[in-house]
Amino acid sequence: MGKRTLSELRDEIDVLDKKIQLLIGNRAQLVAKVAQVKKASDDSSVFYRPEREAQVLRSIIKRNNSLLKDKDMAYIFRQIMSACLALEQPLNIAYLGPEGTFTQEAALKHFGHSVSTLDCVSIDDIFHQVEKGNAHYGVVPIENSSNGMIGATVDMLYSQNLKICGEVEIAIQHQLMSANQSQGITVIYAHSQALNQCQRWLNNNYPNTELKSVASNALAACIVKDEVGAAAIASEVALDLYGLERIAKNIEDKAGNVTRFLILGKENISTSFENISTSFEGKTSLLVVIKHESGTLCDLLEPFKQQGINMIQLEKHPIPGVKWEYLFLIDIEGHKDNKKVKLALTEVASRVLKVNVLGSYPIAVL
């Protein structure tokens, strides 16, 4: 058989597309049945199941031996699951606005594009909107690979009762942009995080320019749309969205600049797997306050060692409103209902002033 012509190849693609479409339709029908099962169950209002979504995406990546990259294959299935979940329950996701922030990018990467989004003015506002029930879930930054923890988020985790039900990572590349490149730049707007992440570049390239910190990078882009002589540091998405011109590309000081975001909700995520210890590729986050006495930090850590539990993270953070007193944000491997984790947590609780289990959730898949 000779080489197939363009139209023959397209005919074959049409046949495959028809099959794929039919299969996606069949999948949607199954998900509609899943919704019925959930409605009849105890936690009838919880349709979003991050642990199952993570399992689906991990399997997709594991068996991907196609020409497509893992991340692209996973993206396609992420969108299919997003559309399927919207059949069960249309979700509204709170993020740091306006449109074009990295937080919005994180929200869409995690939930897919079949959700609606609610733009919030601050990290505190995201917590409040979820708390009030105006959004089903919220997305907040927790940690940047160059700058460390996001204090405003830790403060709110301490003072609010929301649960962590997922995490997502986004590569952060900053663009310098303005409405009109021919004008000299007298002021640069950005979120304080972006100013920190680009500090060296700004010192080298704009040593005498005024730097103004605003609530988000997308807001900075929005402001400079109408301000002569002003530039903004924001994302590629914001550059396109607000019709600005790029002055400089990827100005972050450190390559591989990544921000980790948390997904917040009102409920603990379901533990629908029969054997949590073997099938849950996840972690548990805790906030702990210990006595200001010799040996108390060792006492806190010992139960994890005794149970052979790996600690992923241990961060010290000032307790909001209490001078020179600190809380610890701890991430450990495993689900809070796993036998060993449970034993360790009970022991920890007996040794510290306060322990708040923020949630157990799947480790970011991509």
Ligand SMILES: O=C(O)C(=O)C[C@]1(C(=O)O)C=C[C@@H](O)C=C1
């Ligand atoms: O398995 C479920 O619980 C579903 O609702 C199905 C499904 C999917 O499309 O695979 C959809 C939404 C959930 O968040 C998880 C998975």
